[in-house]
Amino acid sequence: MRRALRILLSILAAITAVGIYFTNRLMFMKKKEDEFILKREREAGRIIDEEYESLNKRDVSIPSPFGYDIKGVLAEPHDTDYYIIISHGVTENKFNSIKYMNLFLERGFNALIFDHRRHGESGGKTTSYGHYEKFDLKAVVDWLKNEKGKEIKLGIHGESMGAATMLLYAGMLEDGADFYIADCPFSDFREQLAYRIKEEVHLPAGILVPLAELFLRFRDKYSLREVSPITVIDNIKNPVLFIHSSKDDFILPSMTEALYEKKNGPKMLFMAENGVHAQSFNENRKQYEQVIDEFLLSIGIVPARKTVALVNKTSTARQ
Structure with missing residues (x-):
């Protein structure tokens, strides 16, 4: 016995x-060290210190519903009510979001980049792959709308875990943005x-x-079962652009394809030819920007230039 x-x-x-x-x-x-990410982005030319430092911006601190502060940067070089929020991936920080921020600043948007919980300068003890992060993203969206008005035109761009977080946020009956761009999300954790x-x-x-x-x-x-964007994708009524690299072997492109197929309403899919996980922008920049332009034009959100001659470009995305 x-x-x-x-x-x-x-x-x-x-x-x-x-x-x-x-x-x-x-x-x-x-996680990757903050200095490593900053050095990587500088060396790749995706962060140019002089341009970033001269940008009209301010640091922001947003209370999380879980008792810590979410740290971010609000860049407002334009007199506009068009805004984009950038949601980064696991192990990264807001420095990784600067390249996407610049893409949208060039298109007439203002931008808010922030560190997810337990990343960068934000608080939080654990990473939950979108479960707790989606409530933090809600706090970020609510803060921005409280600051700038509920009638702003708002988009959210997410990469990897940040894309899954964004879809989970939108799918919990929030749908709080006018459009979403999901770059290499998983469909089910x-x-x-x-x-x-x-x-x-x-x-x-x-x-x-x-x-x-x-x-x-x-x-x-x-529960892991709660971290499943594909179970809530039906709740997202506003337009979604799905992006993935066809050579991604970390999160398989079939996950994005499944999300795209299940999403009802306005949507677009771009499978990038080059690059592995979270490299669609870095390795296919011209096509990436073209698809963003086509998507924005198709949903009638074009705050600044690039409205002329877009119609004649050949699309590489599925609608």
Whole structure:
């Protein structure tokens, strides 16, 4: 009897150790250093210090519903009520959002970039891959509308986890922006996690995913099943542009294709030819910008120039 009890306790201890280790990897995923991201973007020419420093902008601090501050930068070089919010991916920070911010500033938008919880300068202890982040994004949207008026024309651009966060936010019956651009989102986090386990650690996902589910419920108070953009995509009525690289082997392009197929109403899909995960803009900049222009023109949101001659361009996106 004692031997059986010792064996049972050993098994439970092993399960607990694996559950804690695995959920630690999720909750406290190793982030890129802020200086590394800044150096990378500078060297690639996506951040030019003189241009960024001369921009009419201000630092903002937005209260999260979870008791910490969300840190961001509001850039307003234009006298306009057109705004874009940029939602970055996991392990990145708002420096990675500057390239997208510049793209929209060139098109006459003002922009708000911010650090997700536990990233950059923002507070928050864990990463939840969109679950808690979607409520922070709601706080950012609400703050901006409170500052600038509820009638502003608003878009949200998200990359990777930031795109999934954006879709989860829009799908929780908010639909608080006039348009969305989802660059390489996952469609379902359980499915994504199972795929990454198979690719990276070659262990049975059928055991590890339910174990992660159990321990995350206990440790971080949410379920993996709640982190599933495809289950809420039907709630998004406003236009969505879906973007993915056809060579992405981290989040498979089939996930974006599934989201695109399930989305009702106005939508567009662009599969970039070059680049892997989250590299569609970096490796296909001309086509990326062209698709953004076509999308904005198709939904009647063109705050500044680039309205002439767009009609004659050949589209690379599906509607």
